[in-house]
Amino acid sequence: MVKKPGLKEQGFYHGRTWRHLRKLALQRDCYLCQECLKKGHITTATEVHHLLPVDERPDLALELANLQSLCWQCHEQTKHRRDCTPKGIRVIRVRDGVAE
DSSP states (O other), X not given: OOOOOOTTTTTGGGSHHHHHHHHHXXXXXXXXXXXXXXXXXXXXOOEEEESSOTTTOGGGTTOXXXXXXXXXXXXXXXXXXXXXXXXXXXXXXXXXXXXX
């Protein structure tokens, strides 16, 4: 079985639409890392993270509500958490009693 190339492999992150949406997410979040803010720290956001990964939910790839501004360090931690999740297991994040 040949795996279809994902959005990343198709150059999604180099496209004009993504770059514009990325800028909107950073502006919405005032260029501040949202994870650091939860911990009471002020850190400049340099990355924009998909809350629901593009490879799992390509339909949400261009949804502003699915994006979160993060600093480099927090963004790297999201990659680590994802790598630690066993295949076939879906992690559902709950915030304030509501699944995201």
